Amino acid sequence: MKKGVLLINLGSPDSTNVEDVRKYLREFLMDPMVLDTPWLVRKAVVELAILPKRPVASAEAYEKIWWEEGSPLIVISKRVQEKLQKKLDIPVALGMRYQSPSIQSAMQELYDKGIREVLVIPLYPQYTMSSTWSVVGKTKEVQNKHFKDLNLTFLNSFYDRPDYIKVLAEHIKNQLPESFDKLLFSYHGIPERHDRKAVEIGKKHTNSNIKTYRDQCYETTELVRKELGLPEEKVMVSFQSRLGKDPWIKPYTDFVLKDFPAEGVKNIVVVAPAFVSDCLETLEEIAMGYEELFMESGGEKYEYLPCLNESDEWIDVLAKWSNGWAAKED
Ligand SMILES: C=CC1=C(C)c2cc3[nH]c(cc4nc(cc5[nH]c(cc1n2)c(C)c5CCC(=O)O)C(CCC(=O)O)=C4C)c(C)c3C=C
Numbered sequence: 158m159k160k161g162v163l164l165i166n167l168g169s170p171d172s173t174n175v176e177d178v179r180k181y182l183r184e185f186l187m188d189p190m191v192l193d194t195p196w197l198v199r200k201a202v203v204e205l206a207i208l209p210k211r212p213v214a215s216a217e218a219y220e221k222i223w224w225e226e227g228s229p230l231i232v233i234s235k236r237v238q239e240k241l242q243k244k245l246d247i248p249v250a251l252g253m254r255y256q257s258p259s260i261q262s263a264m265q266e267l268y269d270k271g272i273r274e275v276l277v278i279p280l281y282p283q284y285t286m287s288s289t290w291s292v293v294g295k296t297k298e299v300q301n302k303h304f305k306d307l308n309l310t311f312l313n314s315f316y317d318r319p320d321y322i323k324v325l326a327e328h329i330k331n332q333l334p335e336s337f338d339k340l341l342f343s344y345h346g347i348p349e350r351h352d353r354k355a356v357e358i359g360k361k362h363t364n365s366n367i368k369t370y371r372d373q374c375y376e377t378t379e380l381v382r383k384e385l386g387l388p389e390e391k392v393m394v395s396f397q398s399r400l401g402k403d404p405w406i407k408p409y410t411d412f413v414l415k416d417f418p419a420e421g422v423k424n425i426v427v428v429a430p431a432f433v434s435d436c437l438e439t440l441e442e443i444a445m446g447y448e449e450l451f452m453e454s455g456g457e458k459y460e461y462l463p464c465l466n467e468s469d470e471w472i473d474v475l476a477k478w479s480n481g482w483a484a485k486e487d
């Protein structure tokens with residue numbers, strides 16, 4: 158059977174226009190894998206508490222990082238798809254979990270080429286309900302509704318895959334300044350509750366040994382630290398982007414950054430391995446907002462190292478995984 162690859166990332170608003178941002182946030186936050194309350198409560202919270210004001214602030218944040226060609230997350234994901242396509246003999250399509258290009262349009266593209274076997278790669282190294290399981294659920298739903306004779310194989314995570322660890326460590330090493338006090342691994346946070354629920358959801362999608370998102374983040378960090386040959390005290394993990402009043406997994410990046418200078422940690426480097434492409438969370442929150450916070454708290458030097466993005470070495474890894482899957486007997 159003809160084979161193809163489907164890359165899926167989170168997605169961005171279509172523009173920095175407040176209405177487009179509102180539309181994006183509505184789709185994102187109405188996902189029960191993101192806001193996991195009963196539908197009516199979720200609808201009330203989203204429409205009455207979040208959507209009246211947040212889109213204005215979010216649009217301003219997007220405005221600061223938007224590129225001429227569009228949202229960095231979309232532009233980078235398209236570059237990854239194009240570069241990977243050049244390396245593979247089988248078609249590669251790109252879909253976004255929220256907004257456009259949709260997962261359905263990407264699947265249609267592959268289907269129209271006669272493809273009936275698809276390797277789905279959610280572009281999240283670590284799985285949890287709001288990242289990978291949301292993508293897996295949505296992709297299965299679209300397949301079941303519109304493409305019944307399409308077979309899907311999922312690459313559910315790569316947080317501990319030696320190829321990924323090696324390419325990430327090398328990428329960091331090439332950009333690491335000669336001297337620094339701490340290398341901070343800041344991952345996207347999730348509510349503590351999700352870390353328990355996601356294990357049950359993950360078991361439904363796969364038979365493998367499911368871990369919590371927090372544990373996966375610590376594992377990625379430890380593997381990269383060892384690959385870099387850094388002592389334990391040079392590295393720290395934290396979690397960013399809290400939303401709402403529930404407890405999220407700790408330590409919180411903003412708290413850590415505020416405390417660092419008083420502890421003598423004044424020269425830091427920050428990486429964000431929950432993302433393979435730069436996006437609002439890295440370019441605005443980490444590279445702008447957190448730098449300001451750290452400097453105001455007494456920090457002296459702050460450097461953010463960009464994600465893997467469309468680097469040749471990362472494309473080579475994606476090509477290796479895709480070819481490995483494509484070479485398997487049906
Ligand atoms: C309950 C809220 C959220 C959870 C849980 C969550 C988990 C989560 N998100 C990502 C990746 C990205 N999130 C991005 C933006 C973003 N995230 C939330 C909320 C939750 N995320 C919101 C409301 C937003 C939009 C911006 C804002 O208004 O703050 C992005 C950036 C998108 C872009 O266009 O650049 C990414 C990427 C992961 C991996 C994750 C769970 C691990």
Ligand SMILES: [Fe+2]
Pocket residue numbers: 345398
């Ligand atoms: Fe998020």
Ligand SMILES: [Fe+2]
Pocket residue numbers: 398438442
């Ligand atoms: Fe954020």
